[in-house]
Amino acid sequence: MFGTLFHLGVDALLVSAFLAGVKRSTGLTPKLSDVPNKDIRQLLRSYLEIGEYMFDFAVVVFGRSTSFERKH
DSSP states (O other), X not given: OHHHHHHHHHHHHHHHHHHHHHHHHXXXXXXXXXXXXXXXXXXXXXXXXXXXXXXHHHHHHHHHOTTOOOOO
């Protein structure tokens, strides 16, 4: 039971980080204004912010690593 919940949580975080990457590279983001319930809308906004934090953290970690290089 705990393993399944952990797995689903990690999957949800990865999807959020993926959506943050899409937002950064294309500007496309889910249209939260279509969500009628303001509490769910705020929950989704927080979920997407966690993904942006994870994305930024990964960029910093990868940027400091010798295993990655920046190509322009």
